Amino acid sequence: MPITSSQVRKVAQLARLELTEDEVQLVSDQLASIVTFVDQLGEVATDGVEPMAHPLDIHTVVRPDTEVPGLSREQALSNSPNHNDECFLVPPVMAR
Amino acid sequence: MNQTPYKLVIGLEVHVQLSTRTKLFCGCPTAFGASPNTQTCPVCLGHPGALPVMNEQAIALAIRTGLALNCEIASVTKWDRKSYFYPDLPKGYQISQFDQPICGPGYLDFADPENEGETLRVRLIRAHLEEDAGKSMHDEGAGKADSQIDLNRTGTPLLEIVSEPDLNSPEAAKAYLIELRLLLTYLGVSDCNMQEGSLRADANVNLHIAQGDTTVATPIVEVKNLNSFRAVERALTYESQRQYSQWQKDGRDITQAPKQTRGWDDAAGVTVAQREKEESSDYRYFPDPDLVPLHIEPRQLEAARQALGDLPAALRERLRYAGLKEYDANVIVSQGRSMVDYFEQAVASGAPAKRVSSWIQQDVMRTLNEQEISIEEFSISALQLAELLQAIEKGDIDNSRGKDVFQYCLQHPEADLDSAKAALGIEAVDQGELEALCRELLAENPKIVAQVKEGNVKGLGALIGAARKKNPNADPKQVRELCHQLILADA
Numbered sequence: 001m002p003i004t005s006s007q008v009r010k011v012a013q014l015a016r017l018e019l020t021e022d023e024v025q026l027v028s029d030q031l032a033s034i035v036t037f038v039d040q041l042g043e044v045a046t047d048g049v050e051p052m053a054h055p056l057d058i059h060t061v062v063r064p065d066t067e068v069p070g071l072s073r074e075q076a077l078s079n080s081p082n083h084n085d086e087c088f089l090v091p092p093v094m095a096r
Numbered sequence: 097m098n099q100t101p102y103k104l105v106i107g108l109e110v111h112v113q114l115s116t117r118t119k120l121f122c123g124c125p126t127a128f129g130a131s132p133n134t135q136t137c138p139v140c141l142g143h144p145g146a147l148p149v150m151n152e153q154a155i156a157l158a159i160r161t162g163l164a165l166n167c168e169i170a171s172v173t174k175w176d177r178k179s180y181f182y183p184d185l186p187k188g189y190q191i192s193q194f195d196q197p198i199c200g201p202g203y204l205d206f207a208d209p210e211n212e213g214e215t216l217r218v219r220l221i222r223a224h225l226e227e228d229a230g231k232s233m234h235d236e237g238a239g240k241a242d243s244q245i246d247l248n249r250t251g252t253p254l255l256e257i258v259s260e261p262d263l264n265s266p267e268a269a270k271a272y273l274i275e276l277r278l279l280l281t282y283l284g285v286s287d288c289n290m291q292e293g294s295l296r297a298d299a300n301v302n303l304h305i306a307q308g309d310t311t312v313a314t315p316i317v318e319v320k321n322l323n324s325f326r327a328v329e330r331a332l333t334y335e336s337q338r339q340y341s342q343w344q345k346d347g348r349d350i351t352q353a354p355k356q357t358r359g360w361d362d363a364a365g366v367t368v369a370q371r372e373k374e375e376s377s378d379y380r381y382f383p384d385p386d387l388v389p390l391h392i393e394p395r396q397l398e399a400a401r402q403a404l405g406d407l408p409a410a411l412r413e414r415l416r417y418a419g420l421k422e423y424d425a426n427v428i429v430s431q432g433r434s435m436v437d438y439f440e441q442a443v444a445s446g447a448p449a450k451r452v453s454s455w456i457q458q459d460v461m462r463t464l465n466e467q468e469i470s471i472e473e474f475s476i477s478a479l480q481l482a483e484l485l486q487a488i489e490k491g492d493i494d495n496s497r498g499k500d501v502f503q504y505c506l507q508h509p510e511a512d513l514d515s516a517k518a519a520l521g522i523e524a525v526d527q528g529e530l531e532a533l534c535r536e537l538l539a540e541n542p543k544i545v546a547q548v549k550e551g552n553v554k555g556l557g558a559l560i561g562a563a564r565k566k567n568p569n570a571d572p573k574q575v576r577e578l579c580h581q582l583i584l585a586d587a
């Protein structure tokens with residue numbers, strides 16, 4: 001199944017990826033081959049088969065509503081490229 | 097309803113923060129107001145490899161809410177990823193529910209604010225669980241400084257309750273929200289504090305404009321940032337007028353313009369178009385592989401149904417059955433379950449329902465306001481109030497002396513009715529005393545006597561005041577009647 005360059009650009013935009021023209025071409029071909037591979041699944045007769053939400057045959061795994069110690073603020077912020085010891089800092093964003 | 101050349105069509109999406117101790121998928125606390133970034137862990141920060149596990153209490157609260165909203169509860173429900181990029185969403189996706197929400201179709205009935213005695217019904221499409229995002233604090237000034245991100249709220253459980261577009265006026269939208277909040281409060285599933293963001297509403301709004309034989313629908317606008325009941329009413333009023341004048345200007349209908357998002361600016365009193373996120377509708381939902389599906393067993397549902405307790409609609413009915421008018425029943429039920437209990441205890445002790453209702457709405461509620469306390473902390477018990485109101489009903493104490501007793505009991509929590517009466521010098525005035533008092537009054541007020549003889553009875557009121565100065569125990573009603581009789585007998 002061919003993947004057009006505009007489809008690639010749209011997906012890249014959604015994933016916030018910047019692609020060069022060469023990369024768009026490369027990714028188009030790569031995506032086409034993986035999509036073709038996955039398309040084989042369409043050949044299996046699935047009438048009457050319940051859609052599966054998870055490959056494991058388990059369900060309803062829950063935990064009690066009790067507190068578990070988390071990270072200190074110092075630890076929480078430590079992986080961040082930029083912070084002011086209180087909050088994570090990110091480039092200015094427009095109000096939502 | 098105001099006569100407008102269009103029909104206003106409103107659907108509401110309400111986000112309710114559920115009162116769990118911990119977050120939806122991790123054990124971090126959900127308490128409001130903590131210092132920034134002190135309630136996080138690898139799960140809610142979206143660290144690689146961290147795995148979410150469902151909070152059973154969030155599920156129980158969602159089921160409880162769904163049952164009270166007459167929703168079908170799913171026997172199998174699952175989790176989906178809603179992908180978008182925003183700095184306060186650390187994973188790059190929100191765990192939500194797409195096609196198998198925990199609560200399916202339901203409805204909520206509420207009193208029609210514009211037609212007394214009528215009921216409106218809002219059909220609900222669904223209610224689903226999802227995790228909240230964090231909080232972004234933007235540079236208010238030039239917008240050039242970095243934005244600050246606090247992730248304490250990230251992962252807090254929300255129930256999003258989505259209505260059909262069944263609301264046709266700003267007043268109705270507000271009334272629905274007030275009823276929904278009251279119900280949630282009775283259920284104990286959320287504190288519903290709008291200032292702290294525990295209850296947030298977005299509205300989808302458009303107009304249906306009659307054009308000869310057909311109806312034109314204006315483009316749908318989603319109004320965000322409705323943080324108070326007043327904001328809901330004002331924003332919807334503004335937005336309906338704005339859409340009508342926009343349509344008069346450009347004539348564009350729903351097929352000619354995409355759905356738009358506008359934010360309510362409470363200070364300016366206007367809705368403002370928000371920058372459209374590119375491809376904003378493409379959230380690429382897919383089942384979250386980190387989470388297994390949830391099965392809800394019939395016996396779990398049955399137990400939740402049994403535990404629902406009395407809800408506002410049923411309690412209003414009960415209070416009306418006890419003899420209250422719809423309005424009064426609603427005022428008492430709106431004060432919360434403890435006030436209903438207080439009312440019912442007083443009535444069960446023998447006080448007349450209407451009198452209890454009126455004293456609760458005036459003296460009790462005023463005192464609670466003044467002292468900034470709840471009915472649980474109120475020093476006069478339902479039994480004490482009942483005793484006082486029974487004495488008034490029997491005529492042992494008149495209403496205004498009753499108020500003195502009420503005040504005395506407030507200041508002397510240990511006092512009973514008899515000791516309060518003794519301390520205030522309240523005693524029955526016998527007929528001879530009363531007649532002597534009235535004759536004295538008439539002798540002192542010949543002008544009023546003359547007026548009454550001419551049929552102008554207004555002056556009798558002044559006599560009551562004068563009587564109470566002479567003897568505070570004189571029953572105003574009796575004074576008035578006796579004076580009137582004496583004057584007429586004399587004429």
Ligand SMILES: [Zn+2]
Nearest residue numbers: 122124137140
């Ligand atoms: Zn956490």
